[in-house]
Amino acid sequence: NAGVTQTPKFQVLKTGQSMTLQCAQDMNHEYMSWYRQDPGMGLRLIHYSVGAGITDQGEVPNGYNVSRSTTEDFPLRLLSAAPSQTSVYFCASSYSILLVSEAFFGQGTRLTVV
């Protein structure tokens, strides 16, 4: 099983550039989310989706956009990268938010904005 696949694993961007972090899961999970991990901060929720066509903001959404056109994919877009967005990004999915189901995480994307 592939589980949750994130691409790329590493990326360096210049300030002002745009890019999309890809996330795909093959477990038919309803719920998908994006977190960022910063030193000494733990993981913080950026955006989440409870199903295809439904997205909502987490606690740190500024500077990021998401869409969920299919159950499998949940890309995260940085429209104009800033150094403050240097972080490790994790995509996670789980079967349902209504059930106590395990959250499966991708392997993360280390993003550096210079």
Next chain:
Amino acid sequence: AQTVTQSQPEMSVQEAETVTLSCTYDTSESDYYLFWYKQPPSRQMILVIRQEAYKQQNATENRFSVNFQKAAKSFSLKISDSQLGDAAMYFCAYRGSSGGSNYKLTFGKGTLLTVNP
């Protein structure tokens, strides 16, 4: 808003010994879920153990067990017979059961565990 506090930024343990990682949380909800995640140097987030708040019995998974004190809002992780492969960052996480808090995991800042041979 819920908060999760891990008061030990770093801990160390000798191989084969026992170590306890602390976690406290703040919530006004009566029903919720608590988790411990392990993050080794590979960066992968791995679920170690979970606890439903309505269950009084402490969860156990092989060498990993928790001490869940609901009234004190405390959720510590005990690792017995520590192994070199247990070395990692450990995150305590909270998930609510309703009112919008069920859509996200709230994480503590993590405890870096070193296992000495």
